[in-house]
Amino acid sequence: MEIRLLRYFWTVAQEGNISRAAKLLNITQPTLSRQIRDLENQLGMPLFHREKNHLYLLPEGLFLKERAEEILELNEKLEQAFLEKKNGQMEGMISIGCVEADNSDTVAMMLEELVSDYPNVQFNIVTGTSEDISDRLEKGLLDLAVLLEPVSLENVKVLKLPREEKWGFLVSKELFISRKDYLTPEDTIGLPILCSSRKEVQQLLTNWTNTPLDTLNIVGNFNLLFNVFSLVENKVGVALTIEGSVTKRNLSSTEFIPMEPEVKTNCILVWKDRIQAPAVQELISRFNHAFKA
Numbered sequence: 629m630e631i632r633l634l635r636y637f638w639t640v641a642q643e644g645n646i647s648r649a650a651k652l653l654n655i656t657q658p659t660l661s662r663q664i665r666d667l668e669n670q671l672g673m674p675l676f677h678r679e680k681n682h683l684y685l686l687p688e689g690l691f692l693k694e695r696a697e698e699i700l701e702l703n704e705k706l707e708q709a710f711l712e713k714k715n716g717q718m719e720g721m722i723s724i725g726c727v728e729a730d731n732s733d734t735v736a737m738m739l740e741e742l743v744s745d746y747p748n749v750q751f752n753i754v755t756g757t758s759e760d761i762s763d764r765l766e767k768g769l770l771d772l773a774v775l776l777e778p779v780s781l782e783n784v785k786v787l788k789l790p791r792e793e794k795w796g797f798l799v800s801k802e803l804f805i806s807r808k809d810y811l812t813p814e815d816t817i818g819l820p821i822l823c824s825s826r827k828e829v830q831q832l833l834t835n836w837t838n839t840p841l842d843t844l845n846i847v848g849n850f851n852l853l854f855n856v857f858s859l860v861e862n863k864v865g866v867a868l869t870i871e872g873s874v875t876k877r878n879l880s881s882t883e884f885i886p887m888e889p890e891v892k893t894n895c896i897l898v899w900k901d902r903i904q905a906p907a908v909q910e911l912i913s914r915f916n917h918a919f920k921a
Contacts, residue, residue: 629670631703634696636663637675641693644682702768719748720907725761725773726753728853730872731789731895735774738918742911749907757851758826765898771908776870777893778828787897787912790919793870795832795893796886797821798853800863810888813837818845820865822856825849833868836891857882 640649640660650657668675675689685693705723724739726732739751754761758775765773765784775781776793797816799806805815816837823830823846834841847865850856853874856867861881870893874884897915904912 629667631700633663633667634699636660637667638693638696638700640664640676640683641685641689641696644684646683647681698767698769705768719746720750720905722749722751722772722905722907722911723770724751724753725764725770726755727758727761727774727776727895728755728873729774729776729793729870729895730875731774731791731793732872734789734791734895738911738914742907742914746907746910759851765900768900771899771904772911773898774895775898776895778832779896779898780828781898783901784898785901787915787919789895789897791872792892792894793872794886795868795870795891796884798857798860798867798869798874798882798884800861800866801881801883802863803866805866806883806885808885810886812888813839816844820845820847822846822848822850822859822865822867824868825851829868832891832893836887836889 636649636653636655639653640646643649643652646661646664647657650660653660664676671688671692673688675686675692676683677686678684705721722739724735726735735753743749743751754764754770756764758779761770761773761775762779762781764770774789797811805811805819808815813836821833821844823833830841833844837844848856848859850867853867853869856865859865860867869884871884871886874882897912899908899912
């Protein structure tokens with residue numbers, strides 16, 4: 629399937645209208661309509677539901693749009709990499725995925741120094757869950773990723789970042805336990821817990837409590853802490869998280885309480901084991917120089 633045809637399809641899917649898409653692509657409307665029909669014939673199935681002047685994606689179209697975005701982004705990164713080599717200059721775009729953590733400041737500091745030295749270098753920071761970021765790294769859509777241990781990855785290079793992340797529970801200040809300096813495994817018996825959906829984090833909790841997960845009072849799972857703040861405030865549950873993900877938020881109605889025995893893990897900088905673009909190589913080199921033991 630040609631890149632050009634994928635770009636045509638993606639633009640139509642994004643606009644939902646052939647006329648607007650044709651103007652953006654600088655081709656005629658009949659030509660674009662024919663290209664989309666040919667694509668549907670090639671795949672042997674319709675991609676759009678056509679209603680008056682609007683096109684709505686069918687499930688097959690939604691699937692192709694997601695794949696097309698990934699392919700087009702990869703193609704753009706490939707063209708950019710060869711352009712950088714041709715020009716022989718330190719320039720281009722660095723894509724970094726980053727979880728919410730205290731070490732986010734470390735990434736910002738390193739990027740600030742790099743851009744100061746090489747003004748033609750740009751960056752794009754993507755915030756999300758560890759699963760989303762790992763998936764995008766695996767597909768080549770990200771150059772680097774900052775993830776929170778524990779993680780399970782293969783065929784990557786890893787650099788441990790210096791500041792440890794302290795684990796604990798985010799609780800409503802209206803609960804009596806909010807006055808405690810720390811929470812022990814005994815304190816969590818019967819306590820409604822909101823826990824990450826990541827298996828690695830769930831294992832961390834069971835190791836700390838020395839209790840099987842199915843015997844704990846897990847009332848809900850989440851991927852981003854932002855989604856459960858209101859649940860914590862309304863005493864639906866206490867959320868297992870790291871201190872670095874809450875320190876920059878307004879905690880007027882909630883309190884972070886560390887775990888005892890103390891649990892700390894590190895953030896890690898991760899990249900695929902392959903030849904990187906010059907700007908990415910330079911950033912990795914700076915991280916290694918600053919933090920590698």
